[in-house]
Amino acid sequence: MKSIINEPSTDFHLRINEESFSIPAEILKRNLNKLERSVKLRTDEISVLLNKVNELMDSNTLENDKSAVLEINKIIKKVDRLEKELLKTKDEEYDILMRIQERISFFKELEHAKSLTSRELLIGWYQKYTNLLIGDYLVRNSKSEIKKDDDTGCYNNDGSLFLKQQHMEKLLDYDIIINANIISNSLIKHNDIGPLLTWIHDNTQYLKSIKSTLDFDARLQEYLQLLSKDNYKEAINCFQLHLVKFISTHSLEIQQAAGFLLYHKSRCIYQNGTTNNPMKTPINSSMMNTEDSSKYNSLYLHFFNKELPTAYKEHDAFFTNSETKLELSGFGNLNKSNNYSNLFDECRWKKLNDIFLREYYQMYGISKNEPLLIYLSLGISSLKTKDCLHKKEITTSENKELDFYLNSKVISNKCPVCSNEFRNIAKEMPYAHHIESILYENPIMLPNGNVYDKEQLEKLAAQVTERGLYNISSEEIIDPIDKQVYLKSSFVKMYPT
Amino acid sequence: MAHLLNSLDSGYQSFYIDKNKDETWLSRTYNDTHEFKIQLKKLKAHLNKCIQDAEEDELNATGNVKNINNEKEILKRAKKRGLVISKLNKASRQWNNNVTKQVKLSGIQYNKFKNQTNMKSHNGDLDSVYINKISEEYKNDIYLAIGYHIARYGLGEMQTVKRNEIETYLKDVYGLDEKVAAIYISMTEKINNIKTYNTKDCINDYDKNSDIYFEIYLLDIMILIKDKNILTTLEYLRKSTSRSFFNNKSSIIVEKISPFLTKVMLGLEVENIDELLNQQVDICVDLVSKDYCKQNKISFDSSLFSIILSGIISLQFFIKYNNIQKALHVDWTTKNELPFNVKLPESVSKFHSIFICPVLKEETTIENPPYSLPCHHVISRKALDKLSKNGTISFKCPYCPVAATISKTMKVNFILL
Ligand SMILES: [Zn+2]
Ligand SMILES: [Zn+2]
Numbered sequence: 001m002k003s004i005i006n007e008p009s010t011d012f013h014l015r016i017n018e019e020s021f022s023i024p025a026e027i028l029k030r031n032l033n034k035l036e037r038s039v040k041l042r043t044d045e046i047s048v049l050l051n052k053v054n055e056l057m058d059s060n061t062l063e064n065d066k067s068a069v070l071e072i073n074k075i076i077k078k079v080d081r082l083e084k085e086l087l088k089t090k091d092e093e094y095d096i097l098m099r100i101q102e103r104i105s106f107f108k109e110l111e112h113a114k115s116l117t118s119r120e121l122l123i124g125w126y127q128k129y130t131n132l133l134i135g136d137y138l139v140r141n142s143k144s145e146i147k148k149d150d151d152t153g154c155y156n157n158d159g160s161l162f163l164k165q166q167h168m169e170k171l172l173d174y175d176i177i178i179n180a181n182i183i184s185n186s187l188i189k190h191n192d193i194g195p196l197l198t199w200i201h202d203n204t205q206y207l208k209s210i211k212s213t214l215d216f217d218a219r220l221q222e223y224l225q226l227l228s229k230d231n232y233k234e235a236i237n238c239f240q241l242h243l244v245k246f247i248s249t250h251s252l253e254i255q256q257a258a259g260f261l262l263y264h265k266s267r268c269i270y271q272n273g274t275t276n277n278p279m280k281t282p283i284n285s286s287m288m289n290t291e292d293s294s295k296y297n298s299l300y301l302h303f304f305n306k307e308l309p310t311a312y313k314e315h316d317a318f319f320t321n322s323e324t325k326l327e328l329s330g331f332g333n334l335n336k337s338n339n340y341s342n343l344f345d346e347c348r349w350k351k352l353n354d355i356f357l358r359e360y361y362q363m364y365g366i367s368k369n370e371p372l373l374i375y376l377s378l379g380i381s382s383l384k385t386k387d388c389l390h391k392k393e394i395t396t397s398e399n400k401e402l403d404f405y406l407n408s409k410v411i412s413n414k415c416p417v418c419s420n421e422f423r424n425i426a427k428e429m430p431y432a433h434h435i436e437s438i439l440y441e442n443p444i445m446l447p448n449g450n451v452y453d454k455e456q457l458e459k460l461a462a463q464v465t466e467r468g469l470y471n472i473s474s475e476e477i478i479d480p481i482d483k484q485v486y487l488k489s490s491f492v493k494m495y496p497t
Numbered sequence: 498m499a500h501l502l503n504s505l506d507s508g509y510q511s512f513y514i515d516k517n518k519d520e521t522w523l524s525r526t527y528n529d530t531h532e533f534k535i536q537l538k539k540l541k542a543h544l545n546k547c548i549q550d551a552e553e554d555e556l557n558a559t560g561n562v563k564n565i566n567n568e569k570e571i572l573k574r575a576k577k578r579g580l581v582i583s584k585l586n587k588a589s590r591q592w593n594n595n596v597t598k599q600v601k602l603s604g605i606q607y608n609k610f611k612n613q614t615n616m617k618s619h620n621g622d623l624d625s626v627y628i629n630k631i632s633e634e635y636k637n638d639i640y641l642a643i644g645y646h647i648a649r650y651g652l653g654e655m656q657t658v659k660r661n662e663i664e665t666y667l668k669d670v671y672g673l674d675e676k677v678a679a680i681y682i683s684m685t686e687k688i689n690n691i692k693t694y695n696t697k698d699c700i701n702d703y704d705k706n707s708d709i710y711f712e713i714y715l716l717d718i719m720i721l722i723k724d725k726n727i728l729t730t731l732e733y734l735r736k737s738t739s740r741s742f743f744n745n746k747s748s749i750i751v752e753k754i755s756p757f758l759t760k761v762m763l764g765l766e767v768e769n770i771d772e773l774l775n776q777q778v779d780i781c782v783d784l785v786s787k788d789y790c791k792q793n794k795i796s797f798d799s800s801l802f803s804i805i806l807s808g809i810i811s812l813q814f815f816i817k818y819n820n821i822q823k824a825l826h827v828d829w830t831t832k833n834e835l836p837f838n839v840k841l842p843e844s845v846s847k848f849h850s851i852f853i854c855p856v857l858k859e860e861t862t863i864e865n866p867p868y869s870l871p872c873h874h875v876i877s878r879k880a881l882d883k884l885s886k887n888g889t890i891s892f893k894c895p896y897c898p899v900a901a902t903i904s905k906t907m908k909v910n911f912i913l914l
Contacts, residue, residue, distance in 0.1 A: 005842040008813045010499035015616045022614040028607045043593050057582050065548050072541045079534045086527040093523050104506050111499050130805045134643050166654050374627045379808030382839045386862040387849040408794050415848030416800030421642035425635050433835045434860050438851040449909045456914040496875040497855045
């Protein structure tokens, strides 16, 4: 099929939009895997119950028959539970299949426009497509917080609301991205690791299959957060329950983490003067020397991305000699500002978030860059001329009304690259490559060196006169740039080849 | 033919077991399970009945009276009881088999479709051509551009009808100035009026001699025909054919309309009237919005849309170039200019005049502007310097025999109106 405006083929579009189909296919598979596990579980349970029923019935006594009825009741309950799960999965399947159907229809519309060689239909389709790209961008970059819709139970942000306005919500799997946003936000904005841990738990198999370290990274962060809140009991719990098992793959980090607990703990003992803690060996403060101290400093830096708080450092001096104390207090000033250390603390959360998003997007096959931005980048470059982004020098005349008309309606530039929205972005983009001049039918030069299309100049003169802005005789034209009137006889025909 | 699209479509169809399109393996599993549950409940009721009857018999049998009827009842009950057991086992077995089989078949179907969605060509995708990244610091610019885009095309789809609500939305979310938003909202109202056949106010905005007036008038007549309003249609036609009206265009109206009118008068249906009306609405919407944009100094297409469309068209060329580079083991050029030309539709790209110096084959710039030779051929400043050895000699125009010296040349400025 021939293209109408040099646009790519429908199949090319499909290749580029593989995600529109691979993501729903992935969701289907995931839902079914979950269902398969429950079907296995329930059918096994039911088989066991059924055997019991048969055994009871074999003895053929009234009492056992009554017991059998109770067992059958249990079976009914199990079947009922499975039925509910099936209903949920079936409804989810229906929803996903509708998405796929809607998307196929969407691309059929493109094919239809092409087959009719209808420019209008084609442009209309690309406008829809642009809205889809906008929806995707807004879903990922929403400025507004995610809000829960109490009626439907859906989570919405700028993007999903926009898609719903445009009746395009089936064309994008925004729920997948919003779900990632919810986990992301809780990490970055609230330093809450809970939702991430739940997600990791639900996707253990996948994470294992790609040898992800996310599980370890998340648990380590949980552990460090507990420590930084002085919640030793929970920290130790977390360490033993979740971190120790990584000893073969992350032995160094685990040793460091353990050592760090020891260090933290020792401060605790010193400060409280008690040893009411689950650690069996009380730490002898004299064990700490200068070397240890600086080692722990660097450990602290490693895990929290910030220097040891001043209080701890002064405290350190208790263990070390006065020389060290002097040295440390020099750094102490740096740490007085709390904001400064918070900033570094955010770093760890951000890193964890980056790893999470990478694995999450990879799991569904979601592109890491927003397609809208990619198309904008390519589009700006393919449109940007050497004439773009320059401020034109505009002469003014005595006649304000005429100036206004000429400046705003005649020479105002509607180039998208030069628009207010895009000029800043466009500054950093390469220019388009042109191989042919793009000029006009009858280029004529005025004495001032300005070259215009002859017809356009004549039309303009007529319009200006008609509007009563200035009286231009039929022998004359007006130059909208310098606002001077020139005789048509001064036209010089140009040959710009 | 779109090969991938067709195979996706047939892949989608195979999710459904029969062509009625509402049954998948999974929905069948659900139905079977539901049926099974109902059956279980029935069997349970039967069994309960047996137990109840047996208990009643025991009560009656306390008198030690032998009853032939009772013997019969007991036999019947034993048979019923046996039936319940065998039905229970059979139903369970069957349900178990079905469910396991159906879930498996569903999985096979899913996998098949998943494989079909592997369409990405090995020759590269979107990410691979994203060389010049747009950093996050431009988020506000992008939001503003989106705001303009929505204001230009998207308001018609919105449920909200109140002007101030739309204004607030555009301002709060996308940072659009209320005054600018108001311009677009009015435009949307105009377009919606046409789309809902409410042309009364609209038509009076235009000069009777203009194309817009003519097309809206034509639309009016078509609406009347659709409503089978013969008298008014005739009135309209009469007016349009009167001498002063539409000058030479009235014949077009008569030509276009009379076949329909005849049909309506004969009580026949005009089959394609809806299609024709839609086409006419599109023509009117296009003209009205073009005129409106011009009057209000806003561009017809949103800048975002023009750029996106250009990006989509150019993507194929970026990918092709990328592959050539890869094959040659050369890195993507870091030059200031794209290494290839992309032909774009004029409607989104013709905003500046472009002059390629015929000597150097380069686009002229502010630093290297075009110059007119005495013969009125045009070359760039750099070419001029080269040919004139920096103005020291006279030289011949590269395109005609006329000789030139640098003092006889003139800097020119191509301006697109
Ligand atoms: Zn420009
Ligand atoms: Zn010449």
